Amino acid sequence: MNSSPEQHVIAAEYTLGLLSSADAQAFEQKMQTDPVAKAAYIYWAEHFANLSDQWDESIPPEHIKHQLENYLKAQSDVIPLTKLDQKEKYRSPLWAMAAAVVLAVGIWLAIPAQFEANYQTHLVSETTDLVVDVFVDVDDKQLRIEPLQGSASLEGDYELWVAIGDGAPMSLGVLDINNVQEISLDVSWLAGLSNAHMAISLEPKGGSPTGQPTGPVLAVADTVAL
Amino acid sequence: MRELSEIEQMLIDIAKGNQQAFSELYDCTSAKLYGVCLRVLEDEATAQDVLQEAYIKIWHKAAQYQSNGLSPMTWLITIARNSAIDRRRSQASKPTESMEDYELESQQDGPEQCAHSSQTQRQLEDCLNTLEPDRADAVKGAYLEGLSYADLAEQFSVPLNTMRTWLRRSLLKLQGCMGQ
Structure with missing residues (x-):
């Protein structure tokens, strides 16, 4: 490996997680095109992994595996969107309403290409039984909402929100609790998902009348890079 | 051709959506990965949460494993360790130094993978032993506990820049000792 000592140190610092965010990103970019930098990273990752004996093994509680x-x-039960148009639900007022809200915030329904998530937000409500996963495929500008658990509320609709950094929440539409939704997003905030969180609030039927959450927040979680 | 390891075969099966393979992989690797999360996060509930997150990533990213150049166990450990470090740092409200998983995305042809032979392991440990004890501890703290330069500077009671210089010199010495 013919990398300079400086480059090797940067690769080692990257492997250890010691670089600043900007320097880490620069190194990642470099690895995409520079096999020497990538080889330096693999060299350090493999050598440091030899310390793994020093992590004591510990058997996790049973429920972790069950939840996984x-x-x-739930993932394998997902109905591909392409099949939805053969189903009655597609023409139901609820589906139409959800679609209308989605359209109102600049998002439209689309048939997804190969969905490959870059980000996930795992929303678990502490006050209800609602559990929802939201995946984002940044490259294809696709959002996939997977309701894993929970039932519709009699008091209103669940609305999904995203906030970038400390920014104000932006609506991602009313949740369809019975179906997986995939929607296309052509929005600039996709670039900010590494520092974002999502939330679900309970809103009046049809969604928030103000464009901002008005009801109780049922779940909130950070967006996690996959 | 190198023979596929058992874990590698499981990852290939998982990439095809095989849930049984995922279950087997979990059974034979979760104790190690949970150990990683516990050491970095020092809190059982958070470590369990991050462990789940790590396995969800493994499920979704298994198809990309073969192109990233890391050996299978290093890849799994990297996912768990990076997830734990990211959580540790987000909890500490220090949004810098994110360990988003570059290696999960890479499509470059990597060099030949190296297995963890006892020889390379001894080599790393022998080389760490050539460093002054506190400098070796700093390297280990960064890897095993996910400590940042700021954490290390505090732990060893030295200024941040001194710690950076220490560690960078240590890494160069390690590389010189281990060779290429």
């Missing part, structure tokens, strides 16, 4: 299995099961 439930998660996987």
